[in-house]
Amino acid sequence: xxxxxxxxxxxxxxxxxxxxxxxxxPDLRLVAAVSRSHAGQLxxxxxxxxxxxxxxxxxxxxxxxxxxxxxVEYTSPSTAKAHVLTALAHGAHVVVGTSxxxxxxxxxxxxxxxxxQRGVLACGNFALSAVLLLKCAExxxxxxxxxxxxxxxxxxxxxxxxxxxxxLATRLSSQPPAATVPPxxxxxxxxxxxxxxxxxxxxxxxxxxxxxGVDVVFGAEDETLVLRQNAGSSAKPxxxxxxxxxxxxxxxxxxxxxxxxxxxxxGNPSEAT
Numbered sequence: 687x688x689x690x691x692x693x694x695x696x697x698x699x700x701x702x703x704x705x706x707x708x709x710x711x712p713d714l715r716l717v718a719a720v721s722r723s724h725a726g727q728l729x730x731x732x733x734x735x736x737x738x739x740x741x742x743x744x745x746x747x748x749x750x751x752x753x754x755x756x757x758v759e760y761t762s763p764s765t766a767k768a769h770v771l772t773a774l775a776h777g778a779h780v781v782v783g784t785s786x787x788x789x790x791x792x793x794x795x796x797x798x799x800x801x802x803q804r805g806v807l808a809c810g811n812f813a814l815s816a817v818l819l820l821k822c823a824e825x826x827x828x829x830x831x832x833x834x835x836x837x838x839x840x841x842x843x844x845x846x847x848x849x850x851x852x853x854l855a856t857r858l859s860s861q862p863p864a865a866t867v868p869p870x871x872x873x874x875x876x877x878x879x880x881x882x883x884x885x886x887x888x889x890x891x892x893x894x895x896x897x898x899g900v901d902v903v904f905g906a907e908d909e910t911l912v913l914r915q916n917a918g919s920s921a922k923p924x925x926x927x928x929x930x931x932x933x934x935x936x937x938x939x940x941x942x943x944x945x946x947x948x949x950x951x952x953g954n955p956s957e958a959t
Contacts, residue, residue: 688713691932692749692778694720694769695760696742697732700783703921704760704928705729709738711929716740718749720761720769750776756932759784763845767791774802779935782808783928785849789856796941805938809945810849811898811917812927817945819915823902824857830904830911831864834880834887838899838916846890847883850900850915853944859884 691708695701696719708714709730719729719742730738743749746769750757757773759766763786773780774795787795792808799806811817827833837851847855862885869879869887880889899916917923927945 688715689756689933690715690717690754691756691758692716692718692720692746692752692754692773693758693760694746694749695762695784696729696740697721697724698760700921700924701758701760702733703925704758704783705733705738705740706735707925707929708932709735714929714932717754718743718752720744720746720749746772750778754778756781756935758928758932763787767795770795770806771798774798774804774806777802777804779804779938780806781928781931781935782806783812783924785810785852786845787849792941792943800940803939805935806941807931807935807938807945808849808941808943809927809931810851810853812924812931812945813915813917814927815915815923816850816900816917817927819900819902819913820854820857820944821946822913823854826902826904826911826913827858827861827863830906831861832866832906833858833863833902833904834889835883836889836891836901836903838891838893838896838901840896840898841892841894843892843898846892847881847888848890848898848900850898851888851890852883854900854902855883855886855888856943858886862886 696705708716719740721742722744724732724742725744727742729740757778758781759769760783766784770780872879880887897919902913904911
């Protein structure tokens with residue numbers, strides 16, 4: 687049975703790589719795409735993929751007039767929430783690869799998803815190395831009770847923190863770090879202590895030369911441990927994780943954060959966690 691997919695952001699950096707990946711899978715069919723800059727064209731012509739006749743639409747509303755089982759959101763924070771809510775209203779399950787949505791956004795999306803009895807899988811990072819970083823950080827935090835996060839991204843990345851770090855901080859908030867010097871007690875420029883995200887201090891670098899990366903720095907008396915994940919300039923590492931999410935999101939109900947959540951709940955539909 688073929689799974690019909692609508693991909694928003696299909697001509698972007700990550701979306702284009704995913705579109706090519708979907709096109710190569712015999713069990714997946716890309717029935718509609720969203721890209722304002724290429725609306726009215728065929729996706730295969732834009733991406734140089736022979737035989738890919740998926741039409742491109744200017745809006746999610748127009749694209750979703752073509753029925754699909756899964757809607758993939760890979761655009762920008764300014765449009766992502768509206769796209770997800772529109773897709774749920776059309777009865778589609780949703781995979782979110784766009785970063786920058788807030789916890790309040792996901793609370794609102796969760797209500798809509800549960801009402802529609804559909805799953806929404808939100809992943810700040812589909813790369814396997816990022817998923818393993820998340821799981822390792824959760825394990826280490828049970829034993830080393832102080833940590834901070836440093837993230838690295840290109841000069842043009844505007845959302846802070848990144849989706850990967852937002853997921854990390856959210857997950858680690860179930861066991862907040864032991865107090866060090868609270869930012870409000872710092873002497874000098876308080877902002878130098880970074881931003882407090884779910885109880886974790888986060889420092890976001892935006893400089894040329896970086897792609898995407900994150901350090902979770904754990905400290906204990908006379909020792910430190912650094913967990914590091916780096917991504918290169920290619921979007922290829924994110925494709926396989928996104929394909930897995932597309933195939934399995936229909937097993938979920940409500941909002942789930944992180945690809946590992948999907949793996950843990952596969953075959954057992956549940957409310958958002």
